[in-house]
Amino acid sequence: MSRSSKKGPYVDPKLLEKVAKLKVGDRTVIKTWSRDSEISPEMIGFIFGVHNGKNFIEVRVTEEMVGHRLGEFSLTRKFVRHGGKMQKDIEKKAAAPAPAAKK
Numbered sequence: 001m002s003r004s005s006k007k008g009p010y011v012d013p014k015l016l017e018k019v020a021k022l023k024v025g026d027r028t029v030i031k032t033w034s035r036d037s038e039i040s041p042e043m044i045g046f047i048f049g050v051h052n053g054k055n056f057i058e059v060r061v062t063e064e065m066v067g068h069r070l071g072e073f074s075l076t077r078k079f080v081r082h083g084g085k086m087q088k089d090i091e092k093k094a095a096a097p098a099p100a101a102k103k
Contacts, residue, residue, distance in 0.1 A: 009038040009067075019043055031056055035071030050074035 012034040022028055024045045031049040039061055049056035050070045057074040081087065
């Protein structure tokens with residue numbers, strides 16, 4: 001999904017308009033479905049509600065996120081855990097308290 005260097009980064013124009021209307025540090029959540037938009041320096045300090053297919057995940061933009069895409073911070077799949085019956089047995093043993101040592 002990379003773009004050639006002559007095209008530059010893709011940022012949804014509607015998203016930039018919404019950012020331009022707000023002041024830095026404003027608590028308003030900017031809802032967006034544009035997961036493929038790159039995070040630009042103008043977006044630092046804002047909170048975006050990025051749609052993951054079911055609901056909006058709030059993402060606070062920091063300096064380290066510049067150059068990444070909004071969709072990277074709003075996961076679309078929910079990880080439950082690996083394993084099955086064996087994994088449950090291992091977790092039960094780990095959660096069980098150790099017997100007290102006799103003196």
